Amino acid sequence: MGMQGLFVDLGLPEKISGDISMFLILSVVSVGLGMYIGRFRLVNVLINIYIAVALLGVIPAKWLSSSGILPAVFFLAAVIFLTIIGDYLFDIHISNTVPGGFFWRLFVMSFLEMGLVFSIIISHLPKKIVLQYISESSLSYFASLYAQIFWMVLPLVFLLFLSKRSK
Numbered sequence: 001m002g003m004q005g006l007f008v009d010l011g012l013p014e015k016i017s018g019d020i021s022m023f024l025i026l027s028v029v030s031v032g033l034g035m036y037i038g039r040f041r042l043v044n045v046l047i048n049i050y051i052a053v054a055l056l057g058v059i060p061a062k063w064l065s066s067s068g069i070l071p072a073v074f075f076l077a078a079v080i081f082l083t084i085i086g087d088y089l090f091d092i093h094i095s096n097t098v099p100g101g102f103f104w105r106l107f108v109m110s111f112l113e114m115g116l117v118f119s120i121i122i123s124h125l126p127k128k129i130v131l132q133y134i135s136e137s138s139l140s141y142f143a144s145l146y147a148q149i150f151w152m153v154l155p156l157v158f159l160l161f162l163s164k165r166s167k
Helices: 005-011 012-038 041-058 070-084 102-123 136-143 147-167
Strands: none
Touching: 005 012, 012 041, 012 102, 012 136, 041 070, 041 102, 041 147, 070 102, 102 136, 102 147, 136 147
8 A cells, every 4th residue: 555545544535645645755855855965965956957957958859759758867867967066066055044944944945956856857758657656736736837937936036035044
């Protein structure tokens, strides 16, 4: 029995339990990423995500059309590669100027990054494949036109907020 089945057993409708399961998994991965990467590299990873999206946008579509999942694989590989070499590219970090304020900023930033990565990956996968794993509403939260704009812009707005608060 999966996590979705657990929520269904608790009496939640299947559609909502799938959304809750996806949110909890995304949250756990976000905390794990934030703790593993740390505050110094979270901003670098965000920049790498934007660079990978830009690369994906300029690569000729015919190069990535041999498989339905190739654009998502390319995006993920580019983010990982850029993150590995990121120490040579950037030296930006989330400051710890507010006592007790570090963890919430780390969590929010890593959550926004994982939401952006998830949004980009599922928007480059065939809808038929994605709907085998998540609900239609979850797909719209991450892959609709407005959701993609939201997930692209919100991490930058959050960084601007952090910069204003720390000065």
